[in-house]
Structures are given as structure tokens and as C-alpha cells.
Amino acid sequence: MLPIYVIIVFAFCGFIAYRAKKNHTIATREVLSVYILLLALFIWTLLVIGMGIQGIHVSLIKRIPLLWQPFIPILISAVAFLVSKTLRKALHRIASTTPWHWFIFFQGLRIAALGGIIKGLKGEITSSFVFWVGIPDLLFGISAIFLGWLLLKKAINNRFLFLWNLIGAAIILLPIVAFMNYFMNEPGFVFIFQFPMVLAPSIVVPMFVLLNLLLAWNIFTVSRKIL
Numbered sequence: 001m002l003p004i005y006v007i008i009v010f011a012f013c014g015f016i017a018y019r020a021k022k023n024h025t026i027a028t029r030e031v032l033s034v035y036i037l038l039l040a041l042f043i044w045t046l047l048v049i050g051m052g053i054q055g056i057h058v059s060l061i062k063r064i065p066l067l068w069q070p071f072i073p074i075l076i077s078a079v080a081f082l083v084s085k086t087l088r089k090a091l092h093r094i095a096s097t098t099p100w101h102w103f104i105f106f107q108g109l110r111i112a113a114l115g116g117i118i119k120g121l122k123g124e125i126t127s128s129f130v131f132w133v134g135i136p137d138l139l140f141g142i143s144a145i146f147l148g149w150l151l152l153k154k155a156i157n158n159r160f161l162f163l164w165n166l167i168g169a170a171i172i173l174l175p176i177v178a179f180m181n182y183f184m185n186e187p188g189f190v191f192i193f194q195f196p197m198v199l200a201p202s203i204v205v206p207m208f209v210l211l212n213l214l215l216a217w218n219i220f221t222v223s224r225k226i227l
Helices: 003-021 028-054 056-060 071-083 085-097 100-122 133-152 159-177 180-184 187-193 199-222
Strands: none
Touching: 003 028, 003 071, 003 085, 003 100, 028 056, 028 071, 028 085, 028 199, 056 187, 071 085, 071 199, 085 199, 100 133, 100 159, 100 199, 133 159, 159 180, 159 199
């Protein structure tokens, strides 16, 4: 499923950028800045795939005892965002003109965390990581279905939507940062570095987090009074 998820997240991001360009929301230069960012992330994904097939991620555990993969795509995106005014303008317009319920329903794909939880319950994965991160991620994915429906009914406000997106990012980032040493000392944690599982922390999950942050930032900029 993870290779399919990689295709889905890139296809979604590429589509909303293409849609904005087709609707004349953003100019050619602006859409190119988005495509360049996606290309950089795609190149990183190819590197992850190559390293995963060769088993390099697993071998690096002894040298670099950190769950560093999720931060690479986030760092790439953050640097591009801070450096390029054109990219910031493009992302703002894309997020503003893309129906927000698309972003919300897309987060519903995070219910795939159920697979890891089931494997953990069966004992196929012995690391508690699948519960610490998987259960909140699953619940967030389920909440996305209900929240998307409520958004269509205009039954929620921007403040709640803003906070919900921040929570979506936090339930992934906070456990990784706060409990990284604990997870890394678990014998079963090696599963996260094995291919194709390594695609989850390396690109799939960070892309969901980045979309959370994109929508939260957009809501904040269009409605400064939400805080």
C-alpha cells in the first residue's frame, strides 16, 4: 500500500497546483515553483527507495540512532518556503482556492495506520511505536471524515479547523521528538527502517503533515482573528 500512497500524495499535490494554474489563480512562474518543490521531494523519495532496497536505512541505525527521515522532506519544504516568495504566493493561492474539504477528506487516508496497529496487536511488529503514533493517527483520519462532512455543511468555524490541522501535525511530530530515544532502543523498531515501510516516515507521513501545516497557515493568513 505504501508505494500506492506515495503516488496518491504526489498526484494530489500536483493536481491542486495544476488546477490553480488552469483556473488562472496562479501564474506559470508560480506553478513552476510548486513543481520544483515537488520534484525535489520526488528525488528524495527515489533516494529513499534506493536506500531502502539496498538496506542502507537499517545499516544506518548503528551509526545514526535517530528517526531522521521525516525531517528531511519537512526541511526541504521549509527552506523552499522561506527562501522563495514566489512559492509562498503560489501555495497561499492554491490553498485559498482549493476547496478546504478536499484537504480534510484527504487526511482521511491516515486511517491506513490501522494496518500497523493490527500487526502490532498480532505481534508481527513488537515496537510500541505503532500504538504511540498509529492510534492517534488512525483517530485523526477518522475525524477527518466527520470534519469534512461538517465543513460541507458549514457547521464548523475557522478557529476549530486551524487547531485541528495543528493537532494533525503535532500527533506525528511530538511523539517522534519527545520519545525518539525510547523508540530507538526498542529491538522491534527496526521495522520502520525496512523497505517499503521506510516510505511512511520518509515521505508519506511528512506529506500529510505538510498539508496540515499548509492549510493551517492559509487559514491563519486569511483570518487573522482566529487566535
